Amino acid sequence: MIKAGIIGGAGHRAGELIRLLINHPDVEILWVHNPAETGRPVAEIHHGLTGETDMRFTDKIDLDTIDVAFCCLPKGESASLLSTLTLPETLRFIDLSSDFRVPGDNSDFVYGISELNRKPMVRGALHVATPGSVAMAVELALLPLAKNLMLNSPIHITAITGTTDTETAPESVIDFEYRHDNVSLSRAFVHPQLEEITTTLRTLQSSFNAPINLLSFGGSFPRGTLIAAYMSTPIELGQIQSLYEDYYDDHNFTFIVNHPVDIKDVTNTNKCLIRLEKTDDKLLITAAIDNLLKGASGNAVHCMNLLFGLHERVGLMLKGSAY
Secondary structure (H helix, E strand, O other), X not given: OEEEEEEOOOOHHHHHHHHHHHOOOOEEEEEEEOHHHOOOEHHHOOHHHOOOOOOEEEOOOOHHHOOEEEEOOOOOHHHHHHOOOOOOOOOEEEEOOOOXXXXXXXXXXXXXXXXXXXXXXXXXXXXXXXXXXXXXXXXXXXXXXXXOOOOOXXXXXXXXXXXXXXXXXXXXXXXXHHHOOOOXXXXXXXXXXXXXXXXXXXXXXXXOOOOEEEEEEEOOOOOXXXXXXXXXXXXXXXXHHHHHHHHOOOOOOEEEEOOOOOHHHOOOOOOEEEEEEEEOOEEEEEEEEOOOOOOOHHHHHHHHHHHOOOOOOOOOOOOOOOO
């Protein structure tokens, strides 16, 4: 049995992670770290876990008792914490913040997208940094083009993400109330995940230097990320479709479809659905994921499965909740 600890247990990502690990047949959660709520039942913050667990939050981080640590702290806090800790040599550490997503000096973190870096994770990596939710959707939409050196014209992307993309605790309702029946432009052309997107695409296409014009919107729905990307290309749609199907053929959660892609198709799953369309010389790629699962906690569990040699889908055979 894999023994797990969760650092930063208050937010939406941690709540989803606890739910997944409670139901994972090969994992036992030993502790959930949240100093501000020490002694408080986990289910009092993550209400969906009522009846599922009697765990209480702790202010202790005992790395010697576990095999894998998941870190769900906000931006900057994960790196700060690690600077004060000595990680056991065999401990797997999976970080869900943005602190280690872009390779830096003296960093051994593998970028945790299995559709690109499955081999390093299977072959002994210890430390993994999971992508951001917008980055995950954009990268999955573009990786096959990068592999085939086809990202050579400006890329235009619109992204919309649900209210759970914030780092507030689930019991906070302020953001939900403001965003209900509302859509707003949150970022135009400058986005904190653009650097990791560009860096990731260049691992496959080193010559990639095309501008990415990204508009990011906050939606009024609870969860999900949908992106629509378009660019100019002379390549026929049928050939592009074959490239995508070949690229994702042996991956367990990313699928090429011929129907319109909706957020409800992927809500509560670890899937990414991608649709390709062509109008004149414009290639349109639509991709949808659940921002809390494929875009965060589900992907973290997927990475854990790879690190421990488990089948990728273990603990992630989730039922979609469109109806």
